[in-house]
Amino acid sequence: xxxxxxxxxxxxxxxxxxxDAVADTIETRDPDEPIVIKGGVSPSGVPHIGxxxxxxxxxxxxxxxxxxxxxVRQVFTxxxxxRLRKVPRQxxxxxxxxxxxxxxxxxxxxxxxxxxYTSIPDPFGCCGSYGAHFTNLLARSAELLGIPIEVxxxxxxxxxxxxxxxxxxxxxxxxxxxxxxxxxxxxxxxxYVPFQxxxxxxxxxxxxxxxxxxxAGTVAYECRDVTVGDETIEGCGHEGEVTLREGKLPWRFEWxxxxxxxxxxxxxxxxxxxxxxxxxxxxxxxxxxxxxPPVPMVYEWFTLNGDALSSSSGNVITAAEVLSxxxxxxxxxxxxxxxxxxxxxxxxxxxxxxxxxxxxxxxYFDEIEASDEERExxxxxxxxxxxxxxxxxxxxxxxxxxVLGMTDDPDLREEIARREGHIPDDAPEWAIEEALARVExxxxxxxxxxxxxxxxxxxEEIPAVDFDADTEAALDELADFVAEGQDGEAIQxxxxxxxxxxDLDVGDFFAAGYRLLFDLExxxxxxxxxxxxxxxxxxxxxxxxx
RNA sequence: GGGCCGGUAGCUCAGUCAGGCAGAGCGUCUGGCUUUUAACCAGACGGUCAUGGGUUCAAUUCCCAUCCGGCCCGCCA
Numbered sequence: 001x002x003x004x005x006x007x008x009x010x011x012x013x014x015x016x017x018x019x020d021a022v023a024d025t026i027e028t029r030d031p032d033e034p035i036v037i038k039g040g041v042s043p044s045g046v047p048h049i050g051x052x053x054x055x056x057x058x059x060x061x062x063x064x065x066x067x068x069x070x071x072v073r074q075v076f077t078x079x080x081x082x083r084l085r086k087v088p089r090q091x092x093x094x095x096x097x098x099x100x101x102x103x104x105x106x107x108x109x110x111x112x113x114x115x116x117y118t119s120i121p122d123p124f125g126c127c128g129s130y131g132a133h134f135t136n137l138l139a140r141s142a143e144l145l146g147i148p149i150e151v152x153x154x155x156x157x158x159x160x161x162x163x164x165x166x167x168x169x170x171x172x173x174x175x176x177x178x179x180x181x182x183x184x185x186x187x188x189x190x191x192y193v194p195f196q197x198x199x200x201x202x203x204x205x206x207x208x209x210x211x212x213x214x215x216a217g218t219v220a221y222e223c224r225d226v227t228v229g230d231e232t233i234e235g236c237g238h239e240g241e242v243t244l245r246e247g248k249l250p251w252r253f254e255w256x257x258x259x260x261x262x263x264x265x266x267x268x269x270x271x272x273x274x275x276x277x278x279x280x281x282x283x284x285x286x287x288x289x290x291x292x293p294p295v296p297m298v299y300e301w302f303t304l305n306g307d308a309l310s311s312s313s314g315n316v317i318t319a320a321e322v323l324s325x326x327x328x329x330x331x332x333x334x335x336x337x338x339x340x341x342x343x344x345x346x347x348x349x350x351x352x353x354x355x356x357x358x359x360x361x362x363x364y365f366d367e368i369e370a371s372d373e374e375r376e377x378x379x380x381x382x383x384x385x386x387x388x389x390x391x392x393x394x395x396x397x398x399x400x401x402x403v404l405g406m407t408d409d410p411d412l413r414e415e416i417a418r419r420e421g422h423i424p425d426d427a428p429e430w431a432i433e434e435a436l437a438r439v440e441x442x443x444x445x446x447x448x449x450x451x452x453x454x455x456x457x458x459x460e461e462i463p464a465v466d467f468d469a470d471t472e473a474a475l476d477e478l479a480d481f482v483a484e485g486q487d488g489e490a491i492q493x494x495x496x497x498x499x500x501x502x503d504l505d506v507g508d509f510f511a512a513g514y515r516l517l518f519d520l521e522x523x524x525x526x527x528x529x530x531x532x533x534x535x536x537x538x539x540x541x542x543x544x545x546x
Numbered sequence: 547g548g549g550c551c552g553g554u555a556g557c558u559c560a561g562u563c564a565g566g567c568a569g570a571g572c573g574u575c576u577g578g579c580u581u582u583u584a585a586c587c588a589g590a591c592g593g594u595c596a597u598g599g600g601u602u603c604a605a606u607u608c609c610c611a612u613c614c615g616g617c618c619c620g621c622c623a
Binding site for chain 2: 007011012013014039040041042044047048049050051052053054082083085184185186187227228251269270271272273274275276277298299300301302303308309337338340341342343344346348349351352353355356359370371373374377397399400403404416420421422489492493496497500506507510525526529
């Protein structure tokens with residue numbers, strides 16, 4: 001079975017970039033074109049960045065293969081005929097507004113446990129079903145990242161008949177199917193039938209199969225209780241018959257069936273599948289469907305801010321939220337890193353991720369020193385994270401962008417960025433525009449994490465202040481000094497002098513300044529900051545006039 | 547209980563496949579700016595490579611055991 005160890009695809013390669021390792025393995029198989037790359041997830045609730053592994057890991061490999069001249073199809077199966085097992089705590093509308101269950105009809109959802117996602121009404125009423133709603137959000141996540149995928153609904157594969165032959169084939173060979181699966185699952189017994197029927201009476205997917213006639217294409221069932229985790233969903237007891245299109249294969253068979261029907265050449269999957277579904281899937285693909293399993297790749301799971309991603313506990317972050325704080329290219333870059341490592345998506349330290357990306361980019365353009373290893377990785381990985389390779393692009397360091405975010409005047413932002421040397425004189429217009437777009441992202445990051453960059457210049461209205469006479473006198477003198485057009489360092493020095501000459505504590509005097517500008521006790525280095533704001537405003541504000 | 551993956555500086559991570567002086571960025575500290583607050587420049591500090599054994603001239607790297615985080619053997623990125 002070592003031939004199908006899903007870890008060796010990357011482990012056994014000497015490539016610096018895992019995407020090359022996978023692409024090499026795929027090429028070794030000499031697959032027909034277009035090469036098919038698949039991912040898939042149950043549309044069970046709000047999609048988070050963990051789910052994006054199923055899309056972005058495949059995309060990275062697709063891009064490497066395309067760079068090598070191959071034609072590639074990236075399909076994504078919405079495994080939407082799976083059962084709703086539990087009611088999620090949170091949902092999201094199509095605009096990514098996360099809402100608690102109380103805001104929708106939770107009772108209605110609770111009554112749908114055990115039914116396929118696509119048989120449950122959309123709680124928001126905007127899509128054809130619960131499944132369609134969350135598949136829609138998954139598709140939108142891909143779109144936000146600029147990744148083209150073909151979304152395939154499992155439900156449609158069954159209902160439309162594309163899955164009928166494989167389903168019949170499994171049922172015709174159910175004895176053998178049972179034997180193979182029993183090697184991997186202790187619970188498989190003599191009476192096991194690899195099919196779940198959608199009860200005509202209550203709609204629950206039942207395992208209570210009493211008879212099958214593959215040739216006629218019918219399955220007789222009795223709607224028994226279904227055990228899902230530690231919950232039991234009551235069956236209604238109805239006895240009836242369905243066609244092969246009105247139910248589904250259990251996951252262990254459905255996955256290899258997808259490989260067969262969709263002709264899958266490569267599929268990345270989470271570590272949860274590495275030792276369960278994957279080996280049994282390989283055996284079923286070879287022993288039942290007589291197809292070669294795809295090239296496998298295991299990815300480790302992410303944590304978010306140090307804790308497990310968990311829909312039920314609410315520790316999730318969506319693509320939309322992430323992309324409010326950084327560019328799509330940076331998020332893609334996160335997925336270009338080694339899939340074998342457990343990785344934390346740390347919102348508090350997003351600046352480090354962005355800095356790392358900037359460096360990665362600079363290595364690609366040969367602008368900084370780097371090891372051969374780093375260079376080799378950037379060479380083939382960078383083109384998968386950006387759409388256009390443009391050496392003239394401009395990147396303002398993320399934390400500096402956060403500083404610029406303290407003011408919302410776009411011209412001032414650009415002026416400061418230029419003065420500090422973060423925008424070259426000959427930078428093209430598009431590059432400046434994109435560079436300054438990062439300011440909005442960094443601002444949002446500062447706001448969300450409420451970190452040391454979260455200063456909000458109170459430009460519109462002066463904060464409520466109450467200074468003593470000495471402080472007021474010193475502020476007036478500082479205003480006069482600023483009015484003369486002094487530079488930042490001079491203003492900084494003057495602040496000290498004024499504090500001393502008016503017998504004020506230096507710290508208190510600085511705090512007065514921060515209070516006037518930000519309604520806070522501390523802030524960025526005051527002199528240079530004052531020098532960078534428009535002078536009239538600063539002078540008026542120091543005089544407490546507006 | 548059996549098995550699989552991960553653990554490298556305060557933080558985020560390279561490096562381990564193929565054994566050969568322990569790496570980067572950020573943070574911290576120091577100095578520069580004639581005077582506490584850096585978004586600038588220069589420099590320094592920082593590690594028992596989770597722990598303990600073993601193999602080897604040499605181990606972060608290979609082997610064994612243990613600890614920690616997570617996963618699989620029931621469903622689920």
